[in-house]
Amino acid sequence: MNNIAVMYHYIRGQNGWSGIIPLSPQDFSHQIDTLSRTYDIISLDQMYKPRSRPWCILTFDDGTKDQYTNAFEILKRKGVPAYFTVMSGPLVLGIIPVMHLVHTVLSFVTDEEIWELIRSKHDTTGIEEASTIYSYELNRLRRYNKYMLNVKLTTQESIEILGSMFDSLFPNRSEFIDNFYLTEGEIKQMHSEGMTIGVHCHKHEPYCGDPQQFYDREIKPCRDYLMKVLGGEPEWYTPAFGGGVNHVLMKEQLTSILLAKGFKGAFTTTSKEVPKKPGFWIDRIDCSTLMRVNIR
Ligand SMILES: [Zn+2]
Structure with missing residues (x-):
């Protein structure tokens, strides 16, 4: 063994x-x-x-x-x-890394709200196929959000999406x-x-x-x-x-x-x-x- x-x-x-x-x-x-x-x-x-x-x-x-x-x-x-x-x-x-901004925002903001914001700013063509790497997530929009924030978007683009939502949840970063x-x-x-x-x-x-x-x-x-x-x-x-x-x-x-x-x-x-x-x-x-x- x-x-x-x-x-x-x-x-x-x-x-x-x-x-x-x-x-x-x-x-x-x-x-x-x-x-x-x-x-x-x-x-x-x-x-x-x-x-x-x-x-x-x-x-x-x-x-x-x-x-x-x-x-x-x-x-x-x-x-x-x-x-x-x-x-x-x-x-x-x-500085909080994107991964933990994602964990926090996904916990307290609805997937619909996050997805709307992503879709209004970025090209999401092919998301259904690409997001199957998150197949363990049963909620479709959660798969889409995770794929866009963790994989598709640059660090800076993800921070732009997540930063303001995070700040309204936790105004005091330190x-x-x-x-x-x-x-x-x-x-x-x-x-x-x-x-x-x-x-x-x-x-x-x-x-x-x-x-x-x-x-x-x-x-x-x-x-x-x-x-x-x-x-x-x-x-x-x-x-x-x-x-x-x-x-x-x-x-x-x-x-x-x-x-x-x-x-x-x-x-x-x-x-x-x-x-x-x-x-x-x-x-x-x-x-x-x-x-x-x-x-x-
Ligand atoms: Zn790690």
Whole structure:
């Protein structure tokens, strides 16, 4: 039996946030108990230690508050380690990435209203066909909105659509950021209580095709932030969107830069188990498919 790394995002109840697909704290807790029956749940520095059972690593993306409030609490209670990554843009610049503007606006503004605004400003030809990548969304207009905002429109165009709707929902951005993301104090506490903290991104952008430019824009600011907060160099990296459509190129071009900066490894969104001797890039299985695929 192979090792696995599991990918988590929101660990929370829906609580009116219809624009996100979270895993409830109860299901998270249950999943850990189930995993523990088959795997040793280990921290990243224990990956190369010989053991009789396969291992499992728990990984968290995006550094949202629920990971501190819910996941960290549950992990502490069970005495289980995990790996959390931070997005520095909101904390350093007060900028919220498009992905989280989308989650928030879709939660509190009707799809009809958003779709009307998009359609009035942009060409939506071929949307029915193109939006099938969001087939898990049962609402047709929600599929259209997600496709246009996340895929078709440029970052700037999406921000123009979402910005004013977001501001009327949450007029105080810094208060929203304090409530929605991990704070410096929470990152420090999680680190001091045995959790591994790594780099996710600065503004949550996919790989652009230029390794040095991408390092300078998306990795360095987050690495610098974590060095300031934790007093040491972060050793692990998880790219936003798993790198995006250029993820194969990213792995080829970025690895030498990451190694030179002292990174020990990085995590993908390719849904595969991890071989006995993992390489620099470690694949991850999403928690939502885990129950169906791996655990019986
Ligand atoms: Zn992310």
